[in-house]
Amino acid sequence: MKSTRFGLVAAAAVLALTASACGSDDGGSGGSGGSGDSGGGDGIKIGIKFDQPGLGLKKGNEYTGMDVDVATYVAQQLGYDADKIEWVQAPSAQRETLISTGQVDMVVATYSITDERKQKVSFAGPYFIAGQDLLVRSDDSSITGPDTLDGKKLCSVTGSTSAQKVKDKVPGVNLQEFATYSECVAGLVSGAVDALTTDDTILAGYASQDQYKGKLKVVGAPFSEERYGIGLKKGDTEMCTKVTDAIKKMINDGDWQTAVDDNLGAAGYKPPAGNPPTPDACS
Amino acid sequence: MVDILRNYDILGAFWVTIQLSVLSAVGALVIGTVVAVFRVSPVGVLRVIGSLYVNLIRNTPLTLLMASSILGLSFVLGLSISDQATRNAYWWAVIMLAVYHAAFVCEALRSGVNTIPAGQAEAARSIGLTFGQSMREVLLPQAFRGAIAPLGSTLIALIKNTTVAAVILGTAESAGLLAQITENEGASLGTFFIFALGFVILTLPLGIATTNLSRRLAVKR
Structure with missing residues (x-):
């Protein structure tokens, strides 16, 4: 008798916990996710980062960054004007879910193409090839790459691919992990940590921010390859082909170069080798 | 799912969660008892401090306390516990969890003290016990027995709040590891379920035990 009651309590607790996982913090204006059809219909929902300077940043009602420019260009090629785009916040952990549940039509949010992710979503692109790099204070010449990190304090984001990679690359590294990169940048500027590591695009975005201009620099010795793609609903080859064509057109037009220079160029950042990339064929 | 269990040290992460819980629970109990004594003491200054x-700690978000421990106290003021960043963050997490939950422990104990008829405190003082002696011999033992249920709730809250340590601690602890698994394998209900189950296993027996204990240890009046 007593044990069944406890069983019920346990079941109820588990159910409540599971149900809360399904909630979404997207306050968007309802409506089921649009299909991939082009033709200037109701509009298009695009997932971007809201908190990544230089890539996808929300300031008031303004959206800026390279991802935003790429997404705007691609949407335009698909037949959606800029005012038909509804921007949705796509935090890293929610990107697959946002796509597979149809809450967004595409995700352009520093989304690296990996085999694990390909099992859940389809990718168009890459539209940019980034690499993991180090951000240091501009007067610091002692750090030139991952081999020179002995005795240095490093900072990255909890559980991120960059944090894992640097742990593999530099065993015993003195790594402080925070919830966001902003905290790392604060620590770097104050001198409490010596370097911040993640994709060079993200680093260049911070280095280009007005309040850090001249204080921080990207080392420029990338030690990984992150191929940023546009995440689409799994198996939507038709959409994928259209988006890939749009990316190719953007690169050939020179709009791609403009987007890179406008958003990341301020701190003297040069895209690593392999850029501009050739998008993969859709499958 | 089996791959995730094999590739990631989920048990190890929960072990760190348990370490954080036990260490900070002990700390919270000690600090909370001291603050509770302050709040019922006859000295006005101590009551104000208590x-x-x-009110200050209880109304500050725990995430803020965690982040400010590293960003403010450790980085700006240089109060580092260890040169190793992960060790430093670990002990700051323990301290902040203890400091934060001490406020709740204090209030639970104070309500325990308030269940004791005022006549007992007066009787203790009138037979010549000092404030400290009457606290130790008469009031606190009864207060603890009366406060077991709310203390249990605080402990359960503390265990779940250890996940907030992920904002400074990295992947050593369960919420941080969950973030890493989500990053590598994508978000899945199964992974989430494993971690939710882990916390249910940690907290459910505690709730049952403290409810039983509070019934058995209640002071009969």
Whole structure:
């Protein structure tokens, strides 16, 4: 008798916990996710980062960054004007879910193409090839790459691919992990940590921010390859082909170069080798 | 799913969660008892200090306390516990969890003290016990017995709040590891379920035990 009651309590607790996982913090204006059809219909929902300077940043009602420019260009090629785009916040952990549940039509949010992710979503692109790099204070010449990190304090984001990679690359590294990169940048500027590591695009975005201009620099010795793609609903080859064509057109037009220079160029950042990339064929 | 269990040290992460819980629970109990004594003491200054502590700490978000421990105290003021960043963050997490939950422990104990008829405190003082002696011999033992249920709730809250340590601690602890698994394998209900189950296993027996204990240890009046 007593044990069944406890069983019920346990079941109820588990159910409540599971149900809360399904909630979404997207306050968007309802409506089921649009299909991939082009033709200037109701509009298009695009997932971007809201908190990544230089890539996808929300300031008031303004959206800026390279991802935003790429997404705007691609949407335009698909037949959606800029005012038909509804921007949705796509935090890293929610990107697959946002796509597979149809809450967004595409995700352009520093989304690296990996085999694990390909099992859940389809990718168009890459539209940019980034690499993991180090951000240091501009007067610091002692750090030139991952081999020179002995005795240095490093900072990255909890559980991120960059944090894992640097742990593999530099065993015993003195790594402080925070919830966001902003905290790392604060620590770097104050001198409490010596370097911040993640994709060079993200680093260049911070280095280009007005309040850090001249204080921080990207080392420029990338030690990984992150191929940023546009995440689409799994198996939507038709959409994928259209988006890939749009990316190719953007690169050939020179709009791609403009987007890179406008958003990341301020701190003297040069895209690593392999850029501009050739998008993969859709499958 | 089996791959995730094999590739990631989920048990190890929960072990760190348990370490954080036990260490900070002990700390919270000690600090909370001291603050509770302050709040019922006959000295006005101590009562003010006690209520300031409770109202200040209780109303500050734990995430803020965690982040400010590293960003403010450790980085700006240089109060580092260890040169190794992960060790430093670990002990700051323990301290902040203890400091935060001490406010709740204090209030649970104070409500325990308030269940004791005022006549007992007066009787203790009138037979010549000092404030400290009457606290130790008469009031606190009964207060603890009366406060077991709310203390249990605080402990359960503390265990779940250890996940907030992920904002400074990295992947050593369960919420951080969950973030890493999500990053590598994508978000899945199964992974989430494993971690939710882990916390249910940690907290459910505690709730049952403290409810039983509070019934058995209740002071019969």
